[in-house]
Amino acid sequence: MSVDLVIVGAGPAGMAAAVEAAEHGLSVTVLDDQPEPGGQIYRGIERAGPELTAILGEEYEAGRELAADFRSARIDYLPNSAVWRLDAGARIAFSREGSASTVSARRVLIATGAMERPMPIPGAERPGVMGAGAAQVLLKASGLVPAGRIVLAGSGPLLLLVGCQLLDAGAEVAAVLETTAGGDYLDAAPTLPRALAGWRDLARGVAMKRRLRRAGVAFRSGVRGLAATGQSVRFDGGEIACDLLLLHEGVVPQTHLSRQAGLAHRWRPEQRHWAPVADALGRTAEETLLVAGDAGGIAGARAASLSGRVAARLAAGVDPGRLIAALDRERAMRPLLDRLFRPHTALPADEALVCRCESVTAGDIRQAVRDGAMGPNQLKAFARVGMGPCQGRMCGLAAAEVIASERGLPVEEVGSFRIRPPVKPVTLGELASMEGEAADAEAL
Numbered sequence: 412m413s414v415d416l417v418i419v420g421a422g423p424a425g426m427a428a429a430v431e432a433a434e435h436g437l438s439v440t441v442l443d444d445q446p447e448p449g450g451q452i453y454r455g456i457e458r459a460g461p462e463l464t465a466i467l468g469e470e471y472e473a474g475r476e477l478a479a480d481f482r483s484a485r486i487d488y489l490p491n492s493a494v495w496r497l498d499a500g501a502r503i504a505f506s507r508e509g510s511a512s513t514v515s516a517r518r519v520l521i522a523t524g525a526m527e528r529p530m531p532i533p534g535a536e537r538p539g540v541m542g543a544g545a546a547q548v549l550l551k552a553s554g555l556v557p558a559g560r561i562v563l564a565g566s567g568p569l570l571l572l573v574g575c576q577l578l579d580a581g582a583e584v585a586a587v588l589e590t591t592a593g594g595d596y597l598d599a600a601p602t603l604p605r606a607l608a609g610w611r612d613l614a615r616g617v618a619m620k621r622r623l624r625r626a627g628v629a630f631r632s633g634v635r636g637l638a639a640t641g642q643s644v645r646f647d648g649g650e651i652a653c654d655l656l657l658l659h660e661g662v663v664p665q666t667h668l669s670r671q672a673g674l675a676h677r678w679r680p681e682q683r684h685w686a687p688v689a690d691a692l693g694r695t696a697e698e699t700l701l702v703a704g705d706a707g708g709i710a711g712a713r714a715a716s717l718s719g720r721v722a723a724r725l726a727a728g729v730d731p732g733r734l735i736a737a738l739d740r741e742r743a744m745r746p747l748l749d750r751l752f753r754p755h756t757a758l759p760a761d762e763a764l765v766c767r768c769e770s771v772t773a774g775d776i777r778q779a780v781r782d783g784a785m786g787p788n789q790l791k792a793f794a795r796v797g798m799g800p801c802q803g804r805m806c807g808l809a810a811a812e813v814i815a816s817e818r819g820l821p822v823e824e825v826g827s828f829r830i831r832p833p834v835k836p837v838t839l840g841e842l843a844s845m846e847g848e849a850a851d852a853e854a855l
Contacts, residue, residue: 412514413516415517435727520719721734800836
């Protein structure tokens with residue numbers, strides 16, 4: 412099978428790109444591993460009733476029209492599709508409904524979105540501890556509201572948003588422990604003039620904090636030394652009892668597919684993560700591969716939708732026009748947010764579990780470095796870090812930080828896991844199903 416454009420991901424960037432590309436006459440195939448469109452930000456939008464959308468807010472409700480346009484577009488939409496290989500020549504291998512297939516295209520758009528940054532604090536694997544984004548997913552997908560006392564810890568706009576959404580859903584939010592400190596505000600100050608272009612979002616952030624304070628939620632800033640016990644959260648200078656601890660220190664691009672495809676990536680020091688090297692329009696050094704949305708750098712849902720439309724026009728050979736100016740405005744706040752909400756839990760304590768798949772602690776990683784592991788890929792041989800089902804998605808950044816600290820090097824010099832296909836688990840039965848395509852030898 413061959414088409415003009417294959418889009419990987421059906422979040423705001425992927426949906427918008429598909430609609431735009433179809434309007435310009437391109438044949439489009441969309442591959443997404445979820446059962447319905449929306450991505451993380453618009454998860455469950457087609458099923459959400461008025462009560463839930465009132466809780467989740469107008470930003471969430473904005474996804475309904477986009478999802479409707481996506482459903483009505485003349486595209487080939489394949490949900491429940493796990494993409495496990497992408498070649499620079501725009502050829503994709505994926506699994507769906509128990510069999511594997513390939514599709515080729517003139518262009519491939521990587522719109523895989525972002526994931527919540529794991530926070531490997533001591534006790535993070537205990538019952539009663541989860542990511543704030545994960546709690547939001549449960550609320551969106553199933554309307555589940557946690558019971559008992561809730562404490563949110565970390566930093567970033569999502570931390571406040573989830574706190575407000577849980578309050579509106581009737582949950583008991585006891586406290587917000589912010590790792591953001593006064594020095595972060597000073598560091599971010601030079602970026603404020605540019606960020607004023609997004610003053611509505613700034614005002615929204617202030618309003619969320621006021622909402623939480625009016626509800627009696629306790630705030631503490633500059634928190635360090637977080638640790639979970641299962642019944643409470645400890646930190647330097649205090650402890651708060653809670654039934655559920657929600658952790659969050661931002662989101663990071665999903666880079667496994669772009670790295671496996673051989674695209675260059677650069678280290679972004681403010682948020683301490685890797686992102687594909689691409690220009691402002693999503694063009695990479697490989698002409699056949701484009702990147703849109705948070706997969707190329709975190710900027711939010713509105714920017715993701717615009718970047719998807721820009722990428723689709725590029726694929727269609729159409730001038731993006733005024734979309735570029737609109738995209739620049741949506742990205743105006745990002746430098747401020749990146750500096751203000753820097754991650755502060757990058758170096759876990761020895762007892763913290765870093766690699767959950769293989770049960771490897773930060774102390775184990777430090778010992779492996781002392782034994783001779785010079786980087787993340789050597790760490791695989793020494794301690795099996797990154798060798799489990801998630802293939803380093805959950806542990807890669809933290810493992811690299813620990814190695815860099817032990818060796819006294821910048822993280823960008825230590826590097827990251829080398830990603831090889833399949834980037835997601837694939838069964839022998841699925842591979843065997845490719846025989847009729849004469850693709851099995853090449854795909855592997």
